[in-house]
Structure formats: structure tokens, C-alpha cells
Amino acid sequence: MGDISGGLTSLVAALHAQQAALTERWMKLVFGDQEIEHSDQLTYRQLADHLPSIFDEICIVLESRNLRDQEGAIERNARQHGQWRWKQGYRIDELVRELDLFRQVLLMAIGEYAAATPGFAREDEEHARLMTDEVVSFVTLASIREAVSERDRKIDEYTGMLERANYELTLRQKLIGDLYETRMQITRRVAHDLRNFLNVFSTALQLATRSPARRDTALGLANRQVADMATLxxxxxxxxxxxxxxxxxxxxxxxxxxxxxxxxxxxxxxxxxxxxxxxxxxxxxxxxxxxxxxxxxxxxxxxxxxxxxxxxxxxxxxxxxxxxxxxxxxxxxxxxxxxxxxxxxxxxxxxxxxxxxxxxxxxxxxxxxxxxxxxxxxxxxxxxxxxxxxxxxxxxxxxxxxxxxxxxxx
Structure with a gap:
């Protein structure tokens, strides 16, 4: 077991030494992959974002042979990675594809190290591949969960906005209905009052025409109607x-x-x-x-x-x-x-x-x-x-x- 641990320690040191080159290799793969359409909208810095932290966590797991102790830190970085990718416009399939390319780069680096290092045991290589697969799968799952959670939050937000807009639309429709009813009420009320005024005017005119002796009474009646119309x-x-x-x-x-x-x-x-x-x-x-x-x-x-x-x-x-x-x-x-x-x-x-x-x-x-x-x-x-x-x-x-x-x- 001591040899295995020593072999993994040497592998981790070699991976750390190649970190910049491996990151560059991965970014070229991502930028050149037609399945990851939204990568073209990112800068090199935006693309790399949490990769160094995830890379370091993988190296710690390889050396310690223990994923459980690093789960918390790996999950935090993975969730942040998923959240950022969602905000940057990535689809879920693009996020999965991007992390799969990261897995391929790491597995290729492990294979290259094993081929170039005669003393590196087969058992060490298999363990390194297995742990890398497990960690990247864990990172992918946590990233997807966060991206889906972010999507659901956005859906809830849009749903809330839609519900508020629908409520406001309902209120506006009710207001328009109330305004229409008020307008019709005004029309009916004014028409009713004007009809009454005109009827009394007609009566006053008929009275003045038929009975000149009662002309003063008719004029008084007409004047009262004028005053009432003015009040209205x-x-x-x-x-x-x-x-x-x-x-x-x-x-x-x-x-x-x-x-x-x-x-x-x-x-x-x-x-x-x-x-x-x-x-x-x-x-x-x-x-x-x-x-x-x-x-x-x-x-x-x-x-x-x-x-x-x-x-x-x-x-x-x-x-x-x-x-x-x-x-x-x-x-x-x-x-x-x-x-x-x-x-x-x-x-x-x-x-x-x-x-x-x-x-x-x-x-x-x-x-x-x-x-x-x-x-x-x-x-x-x-x-x-x-x-x-x-x-x-x-x-x-x-x-x-x-x-x-x-x-x-x-």
C-alpha cells in the first residue's frame, strides 16, 4: 500500500506541474467542440473560472484516496460552476459535455504519465482513473443540480411575474369595466334628468301658449328648470x-x-x-x-x-x-x-x-x-x-x- 501511495503522490506532483498545460488543452477542446455552442461567448478567464479549484480537489482525492473528506469543498465549487454556467447561457447538455472533456483530459494525462513512468504500477493507474471518474461524476452531478435549481428559480420568478401581470391585467380589465359602467351610468343619469327638464320646459311652454294669463307661472317654472339644470x-x-x-x-x-x-x-x-x-x-x-x-x-x-x-x-x-x-x-x-x-x-x-x-x-x-x-x-x-x-x-x-x-x- 505504501508503494501505491508513493506512486499516486508522484502522479499528483506531475499533474500539478502540468496544470496550466492541461487547462489550456481542455479549453481548446471546449472552444473547438460544436456541441458546446455557448463557449464562443466566453473569454478564456470566464471559461476557466472554477477549474483550478476543482483540479486541486481532484489531486487531493487522488493522493488521500478518500473522496468523502473532500465532498463538501468539491460540491461547493461544482455548484458555483453550475450556477455560473447557467447564468452564462449554457444548456444542461453543454455543461455535461464540457465536464466530460475535462474528464478526458485528466484520463489522458494519467495515461501519458503511466506510459512515461516505468515504475508506475498498473494498480496505481487503475485507481487514479477510477477516482478521477468518480470525482468528475460527482462534480457533474452537483453542477447539474445547481443549474437545474437556478433554472427552477428563474421559472418561479417568471411564473410570479406572470401571475402578477395577470392579476394586474385582471384589475385593469375590471377598472375598464367599471369605467364603462360609470360612463353608461352618467349617460343614463344625465339623459334621464335632461328628459325631465325638457318635459317640464315643454309643459311651461304649452301653459304660456294656451293661457296667456298664466304666463308668469310658466316663466317661473321654466326658470326653476334652468336653475336645476345649472346645478346638475x-x-x-x-x-x-x-x-x-x-x-x-x-x-x-x-x-x-x-x-x-x-x-x-x-x-x-x-x-x-x-x-x-x-x-x-x-x-x-x-x-x-x-x-x-x-x-x-x-x-x-x-x-x-x-x-x-x-x-x-x-x-x-x-x-x-x-x-x-x-x-x-x-x-x-x-x-x-x-x-x-x-x-x-x-x-x-x-x-x-x-x-x-x-x-x-x-x-x-x-x-x-x-x-x-x-x-x-x-x-x-x-x-x-x-x-x-x-x-x-x-x-x-x-x-x-x-x-x-x-x-x-x-
Whole structure:
């Protein structure tokens, strides 16, 4: 056994001395092999990559006659080799062919050494060939496993991308469907309202023609229809502006007392015209807040006009109060028709109106409130009872932090 070990030690020394020449021989074989198409895309350095490490491990196994002790190191190098080859575009068959050429080069070198060395025993040569076959087979298997694993990871990645793309496509299709339905809803709603307006116009004209004495009544009826049509158009224009506003949100410090006074003054005429009582409640501890004043005012006016529209008798209450966690609350309370429990889920949807009320408008007031509240980071809530009125409130931050612009310095 000692002679065998000494013979293998001499062989290993000879292989180490020829390592550069053997590597060069192997690379020429690889570059010249038509079955390994992707080798043409690699440099000499990229082709060699882990070959020196694998070569060293084979020499250690030959000398120690023990593959098990080197399995861990050989597997690491082989797996890295398989991963790199996969990333370099190799197919599995090209990887196998490349390593088989490496086996052939090593076996040829062992044969040449045995032929040139009279004292090298036949048993040493057979053992060297067997161990080389075993190690290269182990390297090939580990490399293939890593390449397949890399392929599977890439397939999983592509599958995930495909699933996400499919999900996004489904969402887009749903959005397109929703947009189409909304467009049709707008068309039906506007057509319905315009038909009603035109019917009343026709009635007013017939009344003026048939009965000159009632001409003033007919003109009054026609004027009311003009005002109602203007309300419809104004709501639709306002909502389109809210949805289409992609400008950067600007904020400013403003006094809530001044805003409260403006809102009370703006709504006083319309409440008095319907015989309603307008009540204002302002928390005196509140002073200046930072937000978008115009959008806050839009929210308040839409809530107030909605309350006035659906209240025939009683009162409208506007209150502005402090709220916990550095926030403040805007609340509008009415004694109007209220909202039935089965309708409350749809209250903020576009074109929703009290079903049993013939009230002009597109049903967009609360949809506008919802969108503006989201923009202002406001928390929107409401409570309502059919026939007993409603309470709508929005809780805003005392200081609204606007989103940074995309190219703004950090």
C-alpha cells in the first residue's frame, strides 16, 4: 500500500506541474467542440473560472484516496460552476459535455504519465482513473443540480411575474369595466334628468301658449328648470375637476375662525329660504391649522349644501371642534330625510341620491367629499336614520404634511 501511495503522490506532483498545460488543452477542446455552442461567448478567464479549484480537489482525492473528506469543498465549487454556467447561457447538455472533456483530459494525462513512468504500477493507474471518474461524476452531478435549481428559480420568478401581470391585467380589465359602467351610468343619469327638464320646459311652454294669463307661472317654472339644470352641470364639472386634479397639493396656515364665519355666511341665505335654522358651534381653543384651505372649504360646503338639500324642516348644525391626536373635526348635522340602512353602503358612490326625493343634482356631492377627504388625509364618518336626519364628520390633521414631489431634494 505504501508503494501505491508513493506512486499516486508522484502522479499528483506531475499533474500539478502540468496544470496550466492541461487547462489550456481542455479549453481548446471546449472552444473547438460544436456541441458546446455557448463557449464562443466566453473569454478564456470566464471559461476557466472554477477549474483550478476543482483540479486541486481532484489531486487531493487522488493522493488521500478518500473522496468523502473532500465532498463538501468539491460540491461547493461544482455548484458555483453550475450556477455560473447557467447564468452564462449554457444548456444542461453543454455543461455535461464540457465536464466530460475535462474528464478526458485528466484520463489522458494519467495515461501519458503511466506510459512515461516505468515504475508506475498498473494498480496505481487503475485507481487514479477510477477516482478521477468518480470525482468528475460527482462534480457533474452537483453542477447539474445547481443549474437545474437556478433554472427552477428563474421559472418561479417568471411564473410570479406572470401571475402578477395577470392579476394586474385582471384589475385593469375590471377598472375598464367599471369605467364603462360609470360612463353608461352618467349617460343614463344625465339623459334621464335632461328628459325631465325638457318635459317640464315643454309643459311651461304649452301653459304660456294656451293661457296667456298664466304666463308668469310658466316663466317661473321654466326658470326653476334652468336653475336645476345649472346645478346638475355644476356638480358634474366640480367632480370632474376633483378627479382630474393631479397637481401637487399645496398647504398653507389659515384661521379656522375665519373659515367658520365664511361657511356660516355662505349658507345663511339658502337655509333661511327653506325656513331652516342654521346653528354654528366653534371650539374657541382652535386657532390656526395647516392644510389646503380651498379643498377644506369645498368639503364643508358640499356637506352643508347636501344637508340643506335633503332637509325640509328643522335645523342644520355646523360644528368645528378639536379632536384627539393633533387633529380637528368638521361636523354637519341635519334633521332631514336621513338614509335607510340598506342604502348606507352606497352613500359615497357616484350618482347616488335619496330614492324617494325629487331633488335636482347629479348625486355627486358626497362622492366629492370622499375624494377630497382622502386627498387631505381626513377620516370620513357618518351616522344616519331614515326620517330623522344625518351626521357627517371629517377629522383632519392639524398640520397636513404634503407628499414630496418626485424630484424634490431629500
Amino acid at each position: 352641470v355644476d356638480e358634474m364639472v366640480e367632480y370632474s375637476k376633483v378627479l382630474g386634479d393631479d397637481s401637487v397639493l399645496t398647504v398653507e396656515a389659515f384661521d379656522l375662525v375665519g373659515l367658520f364665519d365664511e361657511l356660516m355666511q355662505a349658507c345663511r341665505v339658502s337655509t333661511e329660504a327653506k325656513g331652516l335654522k342654521l346653528v354654528g358651534q366653534l371650539d374657541t381653543t382652535l386657532g390656526t391649522v395647516t392644510s389646503n384651505r380651498l379643498k377644506v372649504k369645498q368639503v364643508a360646503l358640499n356637506l352643508l349644501s347636501n344637508a340643506i338639500k335633503y332637509t325640509a324642516a328643522g335645523e342644520i348644525v355646523l360644528s368645528i371642534n378639536a379632536a384627539p391626536d393633533e387633529r380637528w373635526r368638521l361636523r354637519v348635522t341635519d334633521t332631514g330625510v336621513g338614509i335607510g340602512e340598506h342604502d348606507q353602503e352606497r352613500v359615497f358612490e357616484e350618482f347616488e341620491r335619496a330614492a324617494d326625493e325629487d331633488i335636482p343634482g347629479a348625486g355627486l356631492g358626497l362622492a366629492i367629499v370622499k375624494e377630497l377627504s382622502r386627498t387631505l388625509k381626513g377620516e370620513l364618518k357618518f351616522q344616519s336614520t331614515k326620517g330623522r336626519g344625518s351626521v357627517f364628520e371629517v377629522t383632519f390633521p392639524l398640520v397636513l404634511e404634503p407628499k414630496p414631489t418626485p424630484n424634490a431634494p431629500q
